[in-house]
Amino acid sequence: MVEVAEVARTPLISVRGLVKSFGPIRAVDGVSLDIYPGEVLGVIGDNGAGKSTFLSLLAGFHRPDAGRLLYRGREVSLGSPRVARRRLRIEMVYQDLRLAPDLTVWENLFLGEELRVLGVLSNRRQMRARAERVLHELNTGIRPDDVLSELSGGEQQSVAIARAILFDRDVVIMDEPTAAISVGKVEEVLRLVRELKGYGKTVLLVSHRLEDVLRVADRIVVFYHGRIRRVLENRGLQVADLVHEMF
Numbered sequence: 368m369v370e371v372a373e374v375a376r377t378p379l380i381s382v383r384g385l386v387k388s389f390g391p392i393r394a395v396d397g398v399s400l401d402i403y404p405g406e407v408l409g410v411i412g413d414n415g416a417g418k419s420t421f422l423s424l425l426a427g428f429h430r431p432d433a434g435r436l437l438y439r440g441r442e443v444s445l446g447s448p449r450v451a452r453r454r455l456r457i458e459m460v461y462q463d464l465r466l467a468p469d470l471t472v473w474e475n476l477f478l479g480e481e482l483r484v485l486g487v488l489s490n491r492r493q494m495r496a497r498a499e500r501v502l503h504e505l506n507t508g509i510r511p512d513d514v515l516s517e518l519s520g521g522e523q524q525s526v527a528i529a530r531a532i533l534f535d536r537d538v539v540i541m542d543e544p545t546a547a548i549s550v551g552k553v554e555e556v557l558r559l560v561r562e563l564k565g566y567g568k569t570v571l572l573v574s575h576r577l578e579d580v581l582r583v584a585d586r587i588v589v590f591y592h593g594r595i596r597r598v599l600e601n602r603g604l605q606v607a608d609l610v611h612e613m614f
């Protein structure tokens with residue numbers, strides 16, 4: 368019998384010695400980290416510290432030059448967004464969102480993941496209904512037929528986040544979700560981060576807004592020149608402590 372506390376401490380994802388270079392630049396320079404189920408992990412660091420590259424490796428958007436990834440204790444090869452989504456159950460919300468502005472909300476929710484029934488694209492009504500249910504469940508106030516480009520930046524973030532619930536991902540990676548949105552909408556994004564945690568999902572949140580990170584993170588990872596310099600428990604931490612670790 369394994370104790371409950373032991374189970375809770377088993378990492379969902381472990382990475383060891385990840386390296387990724389772009390030409391002469393070692394963007395990620397030997398990163399090891401354990402990521403636990405249901406935690407909100409803040410990821411901070413100066414511009415160019417390697418945060419986005421590290422997260423893109425997890426999301427399968429880049430292939431690492433070296434390093435291993437264990438998912439629930441099993442080695443998984445990185446480098447394919449499809450594997451990241453289907454096997455690691457990771458959904459990444461990119462800095463630039465990568466949604467289709469001219470399509471509706473529900474079409475965006477199913478972008479690249481269209482429902483198939485017996486190999487045939489299933490009907491739009493079914494997808495739309497599922498989209499409506501998730502948007503309602505998350506209390507977003509967004510309608511499935513809204514056209515994406517007519518939503519605010521924060522609402523577009525919400526659409527990207529809703530995909531994680533819709534496809535039941537375990538891990539949601541958000542790269543600067545609050546960078547380009549109005550102050551009022553920041554609250555909405557932070558609320559959704561807590562909501563995801565409430566669903567038992569792991570959230571990796573990259574942000575330069577250190578106050579936001581302090582408000583939602585359980586632990587905070589500090590990147591510095593492609594490496595993890597510190598992993599901090601978010602207990603009694605202040606912005607000044609984080610700034611001190613970052614520079």
Ligand SMILES: Nc1ncnc2c1ncn2[C@@H]1O[C@H](COP(=O)(O)OP(=O)(O)OP(=O)(O)O)[C@@H](O)[C@H]1O
Nearest residue numbers: 389392393394412413414415416417418419420421
């Ligand atoms: N596709 C790429 N091609 C070449 N160099 C890259 C590429 N992506 C990132 N880099 C370089 O790798 C380093 C790390 O970049 P990365 O985007 O991961 O940093 P970051 O911590 O996300 O920074 P920011 O806070 O500005 O978003 C930087 O020196 C950057 O210029």
Ligand SMILES: [Mg+2]
Nearest residue numbers: 418419420542
């Ligand atoms: Mg970045």
